[in-house]
Amino acid sequence: MTKAERLERDIKRLAEMKAHEDELREQGYKYIAGMDEVGRGPLAGPVYAACVVLPDDWDIPGVNDSKKLSEKRRSELAGVIKEKALAYGIGIADAAEIDEINILEATKNAMRRAVKACGKMLSDRSGGQIDLLLIDAVRLDTGIPSESIIKGDEKSLSIAAASIVAKVERDCFMVEMDSEYPGYDFAGNKGYGTAKHYEGLRKTGYSPIHRRSFLRKFEEERNSGRIAWGGSDGSKAKGTDNMAAKSKVYAVKKGRTPGLYLTWEDCKAQVDGFPGAEYKSFSDTEEAMAYLGISGSSGEAAFPEGVRAYVDGSYDAASGRFSCGVVMIRTDAEGNVRTRELSKAFDDPEAAKQRNVAGEIMGAKTAIDFCLRQGIDEVSIYHDYEGIGKWADGKWKANNALTQGYRDYVAKARARMRISFVKVKAHAGNKYNELADRLAKDALSAD
Secondary structure: OOHHHHHHHHHHHHHHHHHHHHHHHHOOOOOEEEEEEEOOOOOEOOEEEEEEEOOOOOOOOOOOOHHHOOHHHHHHHHHHHHHHOOEEEEEEEOHHHHHHHOHHHHHHHHHHHHHHHHHHHHHHHHOOOOOEEEEEOOOOOOOOOEEEEOOHHHHOHHHHHHHHHHHHHHHHHHHHHHHHOOOOOHHHHOOOOOHHHHHHHHHHOOOOOEOHHHOHHHHOOOOOOEEEOOOOOOOOOOOOOOOOOOOOEEEEEEOOOOEEEOOHHHHHHHHOOOOOOEEEEEOOHHHHHHHHOOOOOOOOOOOOOEEEEEEEEEEEOOOOEEEEEEEEEEEOOOOOEEEEEEEEEEOOOOHHHHOHHHHHHHHHHHHHHHHHHHOOOEEEEEEOOOHHHHHHOOOOOOOOHHHHHHHHHHHHHOOOOEEEEEEOOOOOOOHHHHHHHHHHHHHHHHO
């Protein structure tokens, strides 16, 4: 791509990212602030939040999700944003606060501090006050009207600007910490769990900026725990003890979040477009862990922190009934994995015309329902029929009551949480996909 082509692309993207805020200004909002955070996943260092109010005539192209920009370009844009913005504020929650109250609440505290700092600067400079907060995914109570936008750093100019400022500020801090606490490669990994970081932990121990609550797994010298999810009696969920180890593991040494990943789709999400990404696939988990510099032996590759759901459907031609199977997987910051199995059979002759697809649609809805009840604000849904993601994202036309209802259901749920869809190959040996399929079949035979 030539320089002229890149500029043309950036100008077009600028117009797209300003569109929503322009509409809000037409509705009467004058001072619109974008909010984003960075640093929820690292083993060390604070979480940073930034709040930015841009002028309505912003015409400088290039602002984008900070993860999609080179380090040099981020730094350049951060300087321009702070110079040209009507106001901006930075909020920080350090490792001690994260350990004391948990990462989510600490992140929200950092965000509130950023809003307060931004509001003060805006008042000092113009006498105005923030009318509306646009926040990337997180719901936050600040006393100011707010809108939570899923993938906001890709859709909102103000949120993208905040993501850049927060990222550059935190990266600069971690580079400074590399000089103060040498041996962990903080300048290179910014606190994430890379091989050099783990090597430094083994040789040097903890620094004052390490998050102890994120390092329980390291302290126990094991890769992950496997605890049943949701059982009130603490018993393990069925099927979790006899799952075979995955045949291939993807190890990301340098990417958005370094670590072990069970699917190529997960790995790809971490390395695509990431400058200087380093990753490999392994047939042996121990070799993958050695590549990352992680000790321990569990035979089980670790998901990155977050919630995932594998869904599948089944259909019985004799009875005309269909069913769904769902495997919920939740990984905490220390790498501990909890699972929950869900299944259900359905009597709906009209929906059953879609056969297995009806079950997979209901599997996705069941997974989302579970997350909403549990207060989970983000989930990735793994499915083997392409339409599950395509209908939800509006890329396929929903041409019947079942698919239209599903599309509308996901759209409504996305107002409360972030939902992404990952297409997987059916019966390709992924144990969670196979378990979801088995759960769906068992649900039909059980009734």
